[in-house]
Amino acid sequence: MPTNPLDKKSQAWSALFSEPMSELVKRYTASVSFDQRLWKADITASLAHAEMLGTQGIVSAADLASIQRGLALVREEIEAGRFEWKLELEDVHLNIEARLTQLVGDAGKRLHTGRSRNDQVATDVRLWLRDEIGTLLALLVQLQRALVEVAAANAEVILPGFTHLQVAQPVSFGHHLLAYVEMFSRDAERLAEVQRRTNCLPLGAAALAGTSYPLDRERVARTLGMVDAEGRACVCQNSLDAVSDRDFAIEFTAAAALCMVHFSRLSEELVLWMSQSFGFIDLPDRFCTGSSIMPQKKNPDVPELARGKTGRVVGHLMALITLMKGQPLAYNKDNQEDKEPLFDTVDTLADTLRIFVELVAGIVVKPEAMQRAALRGYATATDLADYLVKKGLPFRDAHEVVAHAVKFAIGQGVDLSALPLEALQSFDARIEADVYDVLALRGSLDARNVLGGTAPAQVRAQVARHRARL
Numbered sequence: 001m002p003t004n005p006l007d008k009k010s011q012a013w014s015a016l017f018s019e020p021m022s023e024l025v026k027r028y029t030a031s032v033s034f035d036q037r038l039w040k041a042d043i044t045a046s047l048a049h050a051e052m053l054g055t056q057g058i059v060s061a062a063d064l065a066s067i068q069r070g071l072a073l074v075r076e077e078i079e080a081g082r083f084e085w086k087l088e089l090e091d092v093h094l095n096i097e098a099r100l101t102q103l104v105g106d107a108g109k110r111l112h113t114g115r116s117r118n119d120q121v122a123t124d125v126r127l128w129l130r131d132e133i134g135t136l137l138a139l140l141v142q143l144q145r146a147l148v149e150v151a152a153a154n155a156e157v158i159l160p161g162f163t164h165l166q167v168a169q170p171v172s173f174g175h176h177l178l179a180y181v182e183m184f185s186r187d188a189e190r191l192a193e194v195q196r197r198t199n200c201l202p203l204g205a206a207a208l209a210g211t212s213y214p215l216d217r218e219r220v221a222r223t224l225g226m227v228d229a230e231g232r233a234c235v236c237q238n239s240l241d242a243v244s245d246r247d248f249a250i251e252f253t254a255a256a257a258l259c260m261v262h263f264s265r266l267s268e269e270l271v272l273w274m275s276q277s278f279g280f281i282d283l284p285d286r287f288c289t290g291s292s293i294m295p296q297k298k299n300p301d302v303p304e305l306a307r308g309k310t311g312r313v314v315g316h317l318m319a320l321i322t323l324m325k326g327q328p329l330a331y332n333k334d335n336q337e338d339k340e341p342l343f344d345t346v347d348t349l350a351d352t353l354r355i356f357v358e359l360v361a362g363i364v365v366k367p368e369a370m371q372r373a374a375l376r377g378y379a380t381a382t383d384l385a386d387y388l389v390k391k392g393l394p395f396r397d398a399h400e401v402v403a404h405a406v407k408f409a410i411g412q413g414v415d416l417s418a419l420p421l422e423a424l425q426s427f428d429a430r431i432e433a434d435v436y437d438v439l440a441l442r443g444s445l446d447a448r449n450v451l452g453g454t455a456p457a458q459v460r461a462q463v464a465r466h467r468a469r470l
């Protein structure tokens, strides 16, 4: 068995060290407990690097074959749960390399030629994140589809639209849900943008300054699928930047935080709508829990947790952006702290997306309750004002007339549409029998037949646009 310096971690990097690390320092500096999650990316990137070293004649064909055989064995061991992760070997990179060398001897030690853990880890994280973003994008499509279908089924269902959480104007429930489709579609756009910038190769930057070996970085990039839309290799153009910046992780987390904020807003509405005071919707039991003390309770735990988990992702964004602040070029060990917030951001967002794809499809809509609520808050007062404007009254005057009418109706304890024609005419003589069309909720909706408006006809057009897009 050939000797492997990585077997004795205290001297792993150099004979320079004369005393071993304390247990506490080992634990404090090690990342293997969490960064082993990058193993697949690490092996993929190592294979691409080794293959390039081979074609460039930097390692022999025999060594390349040994490395490939060894990494295949390592992969099998990890997949089978047989791989022994060692804290002494600090991180995923040193663990895999040490095992490779154990398996194939000196060839394993040649893998690190022209490479440093600094460009290695930057590459692994980028590869890993690129693929995770792919999964998130697919889930975002599913979520939007689910919302679009519920919107399509509820284009004509009317609920009060709110400003300041006060009843404002009636809106279509379908229209309301499509607002979230717009938000999530922008989230998808942002993530796709971040994915493009993430998909760029640091390898070849080595520790910080580049390397003296004749590497073919573009070849490695192409092998790893780090190419632009035209198929051109995407390679980090400055070695110092390549190993040190984590802006791709920060902007990913920013996009994820914003997406979670959208979930949080939707969640807040679901919680309100499901409360007894609103009663607009019900959520299937499988998304709710009961109370251990109050037998009547059914709590909307899933949306509440999504709202809560938003704080956690926003926190990760703060952690990552603060991590970067004040780091001099180039690589600093601070960057090892990027992983846990990044991993948890991906996990939290992915699970939230998965659960909402199902939850949205399960929403039980209660149209009568929505309609009743819309009738309670004088939601068509603006329609009466618009009606008077069409009869020649300046808008400001119409606004004033309607305010008086609403005050009167409040005194009578009825909706505007329930006032007799004579009563309405006492506020303005121009009011005629056709006023009841505009005071009706549906009339109010249909009147807003402008692009982006809440008229069911517009909602159906938007549904068609989204269906074609998704």
Ligand code: ARG
Residues within 6 Å of the ligand: 031, 035, 091, 117, 118, 121, 331, 333, 335, 336, 337
């Ligand atoms: N585990 C390290 C990280 O995540 C890998 C890079 C270590 N580089 C170094 N020069 N110590 O950042």
